[in-house]
Amino acid sequence: MYKTLSTITEKELVGLLKNKDKKGFELLYDNYSRVLYGIVLKIVHSESLAEDVLQDAFVKIWKNIDAYDASKGTLFTWLLNVCRNTAIDRLRSQSYKHTNKIQSLDNHVSMMDGQSQTQSAVDHIGLDKVVDTLKPEQKIIIDYIYFKGFTQAEVAEELNIPLGTVKTRVKSAINHLREFFK
Numbered sequence: 001m002y003k004t005l006s007t008i009t010e011k012e013l014v015g016l017l018k019n020k021d022k023k024g025f026e027l028l029y030d031n032y033s034r035v036l037y038g039i040v041l042k043i044v045h046s047e048s049l050a051e052d053v054l055q056d057a058f059v060k061i062w063k064n065i066d067a068y069d070a071s072k073g074t075l076f077t078w079l080l081n082v083c084r085n086t087a088i089d090r091l092r093s094q095s096y097k098h099t100n101k102i103q104s105l106d107n108h109v110s111m112m113d114g115q116s117q118t119q120s121a122v123d124h125i126g127l128d129k130v131v132d133t134l135k136p137e138q139k140i141i142i143d144y145i146y147f148k149g150f151t152q153a154e155v156a157e158e159l160n161i162p163l164g165t166v167k168t169r170v171k172s173a174i175n176h177l178r179e180f181f182k
Helices: 010-018 022-044 047-067 075-092 094-101 105-124 127-132 136-147 152-159 163-180
Strands: none
Touching: 010 022, 010 047, 010 075, 022 047, 022 075, 022 136, 047 075, 127 136, 136 152, 136 163, 152 163
């Protein structure tokens, strides 16, 4: 019935999801999973962990689609935030920290190979090019917060700059990035 996103509007897709229509979910997954996987992989640096995080995120999306509010942003932005938050939560969890400490050298090599795949998936949506248009001081903060999972306070401490400066740069960067996604 639905083959691509071009056959229905975002509002119709959200309606399908809110009605728990499995075809709508398949359409959502088929059209967004690759890009979201690339972003999650860039955060967690492990293919198997990225797959787990993406699965968890899609379960959250399915269960919590009623929390999506179109007046606050696009569906993609909401999906991105769910995936990003799920990845960061996983990185911060005790089980991940413990597992990460005992990870073998083979896994480290695998993670390095996965980074090149991340790059191509992120490049697919042009996110790197858009982020590259930011001022260097904004770009580094966006990298820490959105791709490394730091809080604004942690970024301020890491870069040895005031928290207010971090918040201002984040706001400016987000406003700049919004222009590209309109």
